[in-house]
Amino acid sequence: MADKHPISPACQPRRMVVTEIPPEGLELDLCATTEERYALAKLNELAKISALTGRLQLIRWKTNGAIVRGEVQARVTQICVRSLEEFETDVSSQINLRLAPPTVEDVRGEERPLDHDASSLAALSQDLPDPLIDGVIDLWALVSEFLTLALDPYPHKPGVEFQDLSPRSDKTPSSSPFASLQELMSKKN
Numbered sequence: 001m002a003d004k005h006p007i008s009p010a011c012q013p014r015r016m017v018v019t020e021i022p023p024e025g026l027e028l029d030l031c032a033t034t035e036e037r038y039a040l041a042k043l044n045e046l047a048k049i050s051a052l053t054g055r056l057q058l059i060r061w062k063t064n065g066a067i068v069r070g071e072v073q074a075r076v077t078q079i080c081v082r083s084l085e086e087f088e089t090d091v092s093s094q095i096n097l098r099l100a101p102p103t104v105e106d107v108r109g110e111e112r113p114l115d116h117d118a119s120s121l122a123a124l125s126q127d128l129p130d131p132l133i134d135g136v137i138d139l140w141a142l143v144s145e146f147l148t149l150a151l152d153p154y155p156h157k158p159g160v161e162f163q164d165l166s167p168r169s170d171k172t173p174s175s176s177p178f179a180s181l182q183e184l185m186s187k188k189n
Contacts, residue, residue, distance in 0.1 A: 054143035065100035080157035093150035098129035
């Protein structure tokens with residue numbers, strides 16, 4: 001099996017100023033260091049992150065904005081919520097977002113009055129760009145965020161089934177929580 005997570009000896013920068021993106025765009029490969037993987041595993045309550053890479057494409061958008069597209073791939077060790085056993089799994093997530101400096105209305109928190117013409121309704125249906133602070137894209141924060149969003153909050157080790165170990169008495173033949181109610185209803189009739 002080929003390694004899906006090559007470790008590049010020359011990792012790319014973690015932050016990028018929008019004005020540094022050339023007109024034709026820029027492609028970057030990020031790979032997490034041991035310290036970054038450890039810190040991100042701790043933050044996400046993972047047993048371990050063996051590998052974490054981000055392949056990003058940066059494109060200038062409008063005057064001071066950018067479009068970031070790409071993919072995050074990781075090999076993580078999670079703890080099964082059913083058996084409490086550790087297991088490894090591959091995680092991947094697609095990135096596709098627009099970044100732009102906040103507008104004056106965003107900063108003041110003012111809302112524009114809603115007029116019901118077609119252009120206003122079309123504008124409301126579009127996602128607003130994510131805020132770009134001081135013209136800097138924090139690439140590592142994006143990779144970290146999209147990995148976190150891709151993680152299963154209740155990971156299950158493949159093949160593990162839940163086993164109810166609670167003791168059952170012979171007096172309650174049914175496992176339904178409404179078995180007692182059903183028994184009472186049948187006695188009334």
